Amino acid sequence: MSTAAATCVIIDNNEIDLYLLEHLVRLTKELRLVSSFTDAHEALRFLQTHTGIDVLLLDVEMPGLSGLDIMRQLGQPHPAVIIVSSHRDYALDAFDLHVADYLLKPVEYPRLQEAIRQLRPVASPELVPHTLPEAEAEPGSHDLFVKVNNRLVRxxxxxxxxxxxxxxxxxxxxARQKFIVHYTLKRIAERLPFAYFRRVHRSYIVNTRLIDCIEDNVLTLAGHEVPLAKSYQDELLHSLRSL
Incomplete structure (x- = not known):
């Protein structure tokens, strides 16, 4: 995003939620509201015929056409998409579609500001992602606190x-669940104090103690498969021999 106000479109079939988002966008000097829609089909037609939209605030659950369906039908290039949903269940599917951020309703103004700042390629220290919070623990403890949806979870x-x-x-x-945390993999790698976690791919860090097998550049951990990049292979195999 440039220093000029980014053009913004909102799609949400709930009129109250739409009104709140419009209000928050108007408070945000980095954004300029172009249009808003409660009808998903109408919104998709607008996006397919209007170029130059920078940011799309998009609900997921809408009758007839979901927010994820809209994303799948948008051509390239398309706006930076910030999902706004009452449910966190769609987060993994949303990030598979490369959304810029995922906000839970009711949206708080500081959280929207944070999402918008993340879109701007600025090196200001205040825009650096938060570090991973660590728990004060006894020696030998493997617990850390991580921030999940504004809660610190051990x-x-x-x-x-x-x-x-x-x-x-x-x-x-x-093995039982997934935790979505608002930290980049790079920042997590810098803060993890446990030597048995190793980078094996630009998108993956694994717990080497829980690797079941390695075959054809694929790691298997409790039934989950993770790719092993060639650039990390020698270092990983050396570390495994050292255990």
């Missing part, structure tokens, strides 16, 4: 199989 990293990068987010995967 997580036993012995149970984390791997960490996957998704845009400005990362997904921490255990």
């Amino acid at each position: 997580l036993d990293f012995k149970e984390v199989l791997y960490i996957e990068a998704m845009s400005t987010y990362s997904v921490l995967v255990t």
Whole structure:
């Protein structure tokens, strides 16, 4: 995004939520509201015939055409998409479609500002992603606090199989569940104090203690498959022999 106000379109079939988003956008000097829609089909036609839209605030659950369906039908290039949803269940599918951010309703103004700042290629220190919060723990502890949806959650990293990068987010995967955290993989790698976590791909860090097998440049951990990039292969194999 440039220093000029970015053009913005909002799509949300809930009129109250739409009104709130319009209000927040008008408060945001970095954004200029072009149009807003409650009808998903009408909005898609608009986006397909109007170029120059920078940012799209997009709901997911809408009758007839979901927000994810809209993304799949948008041509390239398309606006930076910020999903705005009442449910976190769609986050993984959304990041597979390379959304810029994922906001939960009701949207708070500071959180929207953060999402917009992340779109701007600025090197200001205040825009650097937050570091991974660490828990004060006894020696030998494998627990850390991670920030999940504005809550600090204690997580036993012995149970984390791997960490996957998704845009400005990362997904921490255990055998039972997934945690989506608002930190880049690079920042997590810098803060993780556990030597048994190793980068194996530009998009993956794995728990080497939980690797079941390695075959054809693929790691298997509790039934999950993770790619092993050639550039990381020798270092990983050396570390495994050293355990």
